[in-house]
Amino acid sequence: MSDKKRLETICVQGGYTPKNGEPRQVPIIQSTTFKYDTSEDMGKLFDLEASGYFYTRLQNPTNDYVAKKLAELEGGTAGMLTSSGQAANFFAVFNIANCGDHVVACSAIYGGTFNLFNVTMRKMGIDFTFVSPDSTEEELDKAFKPNTKAVFGETIANPACSVLDIELFARVAHKHGVPLIIDNTFATPVNCRPIEWGADIVTHSTTKYIDGHGSGVGGAIIDGGKFDWNKYKDKFPGLTTPDDSYHGVIYTERFGLGGAFITKATAQLMRDFGSIQSPQNAYYVNLGLESLHVRMARHCENGLKVATFLNSHPKIEWVRYCGLKTDKYYELGQKYLPNGSCGVLSFAVKGTRKDAETLMKNLKVAAIETHVADARTCCLHPANTTHRQLTDEQLVAAGITPTLIRYSCGIENAQDLIDDLAEALESI
Numbered sequence: 001m002s003d004k005k006r007l008e009t010i011c012v013q014g015g016y017t018p019k020n021g022e023p024r025q026v027p028i029i030q031s032t033t034f035k036y037d038t039s040e041d042m043g044k045l046f047d048l049e050a051s052g053y054f055y056t057r058l059q060n061p062t063n064d065y066v067a068k069k070l071a072e073l074e075g076g077t078a079g080m081l082t083s084s085g086q087a088a089n090f091f092a093v094f095n096i097a098n099c100g101d102h103v104v105a106c107s108a109i110y111g112g113t114f115n116l117f118n119v120t121m122r123k124m125g126i127d128f129t130f131v132s133p134d135s136t137e138e139e140l141d142k143a144f145k146p147n148t149k150a151v152f153g154e155t156i157a158n159p160a161c162s163v164l165d166i167e168l169f170a171r172v173a174h175k176h177g178v179p180l181i182i183d184n185t186f187a188t189p190v191n192c193r194p195i196e197w198g199a200d201i202v203t204h205s206t207t208k209y210i211d212g213h214g215s216g217v218g219g220a221i222i223d224g225g226k227f228d229w230n231k232y233k234d235k236f237p238g239l240t241t242p243d244d245s246y247h248g249v250i251y252t253e254r255f256g257l258g259g260a261f262i263t264k265a266t267a268q269l270m271r272d273f274g275s276i277q278s279p280q281n282a283y284y285v286n287l288g289l290e291s292l293h294v295r296m297a298r299h300c301e302n303g304l305k306v307a308t309f310l311n312s313h314p315k316i317e318w319v320r321y322c323g324l325k326t327d328k329y330y331e332l333g334q335k336y337l338p339n340g341s342c343g344v345l346s347f348a349v350k351g352t353r354k355d356a357e358t359l360m361k362n363l364k365v366a367a368i369e370t371h372v373a374d375a376r377t378c379c380l381h382p383a384n385t386t387h388r389q390l391t392d393e394q395l396v397a398a399g400i401t402p403t404l405i406r407y408s409c410g411i412e413n414a415q416d417l418i419d420d421l422a423e424a425l426e427s428i
């Protein structure tokens with residue numbers, strides 16, 4: 001039997017293989033610290049000369065099992081968990097872009113990420129150029145500067161539901177000598193593996209489908225291990241020149257292309273910012289991963305049924321769901337998400353902001369929540385909530401209008417979701 005297992009088997013069994021007599025389920029190592037016989041033994045860990053555990057802020061076995069499973073699912077060489085999706089995206093970018101650097105980011109991204117880039121990271125001296133997800137190669141080329149260090153986008157944008165042409169974005173990023181970072185939260189590795197399409201780094205808010213039950217906030221970063229940092233030594237000195245805080249270790253030399261990015265993010269960023277995921281939450285993430293492939297199929301089935309219903313309803317102005325043949329992103333969806341996209345769709349009611357609010361108030365199965373992508377159906381009015389900090393122009397660039405409702409199909413019965421929407425639509 002081949003060593004390389006299929007996706008469903010990795011979801012269930014990846015990352016952790018118990019030895020004779022060891023726990024079948026991933027053990028929760030709820031310990032801040034680890035004991036050593038001598039200070040020399042521990043010193044080797046501090047110098048990154050030996051691998052092992054000494055303090056959970058840097059690494060914990062439970063987290064590592066789960067990160068390894070995620071890396072296997074994404075087809076990457078290394079992975080790490082973070083306390084949230086926000087921390088994952090911050091670390092992924094800050095690991096290679098520092099004060100004075102520049103990043104090209106897709107404008108259709110999660111509101112929290114947009115704010116992180118456009119407000120907070122700008123305060124740190126990092127410049128961003130936002131580009132449309134529909135950019136042509138020539139338009140993308142124009143966004144690059146000599147100090148550009150990365151390109152960032154989402155496989156399926158939250159909440160715009162646009163699908164990114166990952167191959168195009170990867171090709172252009174590589175032409176300019178920088179990696180492509182893809183937030184794969186909505187597609188999950190079950191429906192798309194961006195590394196196979198040329199992406200270099202993948203991030204997740206595990207809070208969404210991966211956890212799947214709304215039980216814990218968390219994030220992850222996976223490195224594809226293919227980007228050749230050494231080829232662009234001057235661009236990425238953090239990875240290719242000595243790190244004084246570890247006696248001059250050079251990450252690409254010591255850990256190779258497959259390990260450099262994640263080791264640096266752990267050894268520097270996790271050490272200094274401490275956005276570690278608790279081992280207890282990592283355990284929940286793993287439980288979620290065990291059924292991810294089964295749940296995603298139902299989310300997609302419900303998503304398509306609900307989108308199809310709304311698409312033909314006279315009170316609905318438009319529906320965005322790449323599974324619909326009429327959708328602008330249908331072709332890209334068929335290419336990158338042939339087995340289905342996810343359960344999240346967005347739609348606009350005919351009328352005003354108030355009509356959107358009334359519709360939502362009258363839903364009984366779908367709950368109003370600042371959340372998406374879990375087992376229970378929920379909905380949100382971005383212009384009033386997650387994206388309320390954005391100006392009108394920024395809203396449009398993010399693919400959001402005042403009557404847009406983000407609707408996240410759970411894994412309930414699709415007909416109950418449709419009946420619920422049909423009744424609520426009668427109220428407007």
Ligand SMILES: *Cc1c(COP(=O)(O)O)cnc(C)c1O
Nearest residue numbers: 084085086110158185205207218
């Ligand atoms: C929710 C979300 C995030 C942020 O994740 P948190 O776990 O809430 O910090 C980032 N990216 C996408 C696409 C998301 O949906």
